[in-house]
Amino acid sequence: MDLTFSEPELAFRDELRTWLADHHPGAEPEGDGDAHYAWRRDFQRRLADDGWAAVHWPREYGGRGATLTQSAIFFEELGRANAPLMANVLGLLLAGPTIMTWGTQEQKDRYLAPILTGEEIWCQGFSEPDAGSDLAGLKTKAVKNGDTWTVTGQKVWTSGAQYSKWCMLVARTDTDAPKHKGLSYFLMDMEQEEVQVRPLRQITGEPEFNELFIDGAKIPDENLLGGEGNGWKVALTTLMNERAGLGFFLQVRLRQMLDSLIEMAAADGSLDDPVIADKLGELHLKAEVLRLTAYRGLSTVEKYGQPGPEGSLTKWMWSETNQQLTQFAADLLGPRALTANDRWAYELLRARGNSIEGGTTEVLKNIVAERVLGLPKAR
Numbered sequence: 001m002d003l004t005f006s007e008p009e010l011a012f013r014d015e016l017r018t019w020l021a022d023h024h025p026g027a028e029p030e031g032d033g034d035a036h037y038a039w040r041r042d043f044q045r046r047l048a049d050d051g052w053a054a055v056h057w058p059r060e061y062g063g064r065g066a067t068l069t070q071s072a073i074f075f076e077e078l079g080r081a082n083a084p085l086m087a088n089v090l091g092l093l094l095a096g097p098t099i100m101t102w103g104t105q106e107q108k109d110r111y112l113a114p115i116l117t118g119e120e121i122w123c124q125g126f127s128e129p130d131a132g133s134d135l136a137g138l139k140t141k142a143v144k145n146g147d148t149w150t151v152t153g154q155k156v157w158t159s160g161a162q163y164s165k166w167c168m169l170v171a172r173t174d175t176d177a178p179k180h181k182g183l184s185y186f187l188m189d190m191e192q193e194e195v196q197v198r199p200l201r202q203i204t205g206e207p208e209f210n211e212l213f214i215d216g217a218k219i220p221d222e223n224l225l226g227g228e229g230n231g232w233k234v235a236l237t238t239l240m241n242e243r244a245g246l247g248f249f250l251q252v253r254l255r256q257m258l259d260s261l262i263e264m265a266a267a268d269g270s271l272d273d274p275v276i277a278d279k280l281g282e283l284h285l286k287a288e289v290l291r292l293t294a295y296r297g298l299s300t301v302e303k304y305g306q307p308g309p310e311g312s313l314t315k316w317m318w319s320e321t322n323q324q325l326t327q328f329a330a331d332l333l334g335p336r337a338l339t340a341n342d343r344w345a346y347e348l349l350r351a352r353g354n355s356i357e358g359g360t361t362e363v364l365k366n367i368v369a370e371r372v373l374g375l376p377k378a379r
């Protein structure tokens with residue numbers, strides 16, 4: 001693994017740094033989630049205007065055809081500049097690449113451009129009340145009548161559904177087939193009466209995700225992606241793209257939080273306490289191991305063409321370290337960490353979901369045990 005950047009990678013980084021310095025979205029707005037979302041949407045529009053919204057997309061679809069290392073640099077620099085993630089992050093990282101892989105030319109022509117500009121926001125309708133880790137057990141049903149599918153069921157934890165025009169929806173289209181084979185993948189229009197979005201308020205107070213109640217929603221057959229019965233394969237493409245790239249952003253955000261915690265401890269003299277210094281040193285080590293593991297994962301993809309199980313290891317390490325870091329910040333701050341609107345109070349509460357979203361720690365540990373360590377399968 002070579003960790004030095006090549007000349008083209010350095011040139012890419014410098015061009016991006018200059019752009020971010022000239023087009024920084026400014027400080028995060030005060031106020032509710034909607035104001036925050038509008039800020040991120042506006043930032044995405046500006047990125048798209050100059051061809052930076054989806055560097056990993058091929059040039060023909062408005063991207064820059066960036067290599068994996070350049071994509072990692074993009075997310076690292078975004079984090080380093082303290083810029084927010086683009087509003088349509090699920091469209092850019094999940095829906096777009098899935099449509100590029102499985103879509104017809106008409107679907108690519110119709111859906112990709114508005115993803116890039118943030119004009120049409122996407123959400124991911126995978127999880128259900130009884131199907132999360134065991135996604136293939138989902139029960140939402142789609143029945144075909146002529147050229148139209150009618151969908152009935154419930155989805156849950158659907159992030160950003162309140163802003164979304166489209167949903168990546170996985171539904172059961174054959175109840176007799178084995179559970180992985182009876183699924184199909186749809187591009188569902190959220191703007192219809194039969195789709196009700198109900199916000200779920202999290203421990204942070206924000207309704208970041210929602211319940212979707214789908215009661216006879218209509219989807220034209222032309223919005224089926226990848227063919228009937230291929231939903232599991234198409235969903236895997238979405239899931240494989242879920243962590244690629246984002247890991248670098250999260251890793252840099254963690255580093256920034258740790259640096260500001262160290263600064264805080266230095267300023268109030270608590271860094272002189274050997275127990276505190278020791279704990280911060282341990283967190284520093286974990287942050288470095290995380291960074292190097294993320295790069296090792298990248299090398300695997302560059303070498304073998306597909307992500308290895310290291311992605312699961314990085315996600316697990318990130319969520320654990322982020323939870324430890326935010327808990328330690330709260331211990332250092334004392335009662336202030338429980339004050340509403342304090343940055344660290346938010347980080348502490350938001351970090352609780354890290355070990356659930358994008359794959360729970362238990363499930364990731366199974367993957368690491370079976371596919372990295374080669375231990376016997378649990379099932």
Ligand SMILES: Cc1cc2nc3c(=O)[nH]c(=O)nc-3n(C[C@H](O)[C@H](O)[C@H](O)COP(=O)(O)OP(=O)(O)OC[C@H]3O[C@@H](n4cnc5c(N)ncnc54)[C@H](O)[C@@H]3O)c2cc1C
Nearest residue numbers: 124125126127131132133157158159353356357358360362
């Ligand atoms: C902030 C956040 C945002 C999210 N956004 C979305 C979204 O936009 N779209 C979407 O579709 N979903 C989303 N999710 C849902 C997320 O993908 C699921 O919560 C996750 O897959 C776990 O599923 P579950 O909640 O049904 O828990 P379950 O799968 O029921 O798990 C319950 C417990 O059992 C454990 N467990 C399950 N299976 C095994 C096993 N085989 N071995 C050992 N232990 C096991 C789990 O680790 C967990 O502790 C989001 C979740 C969060 C927290």
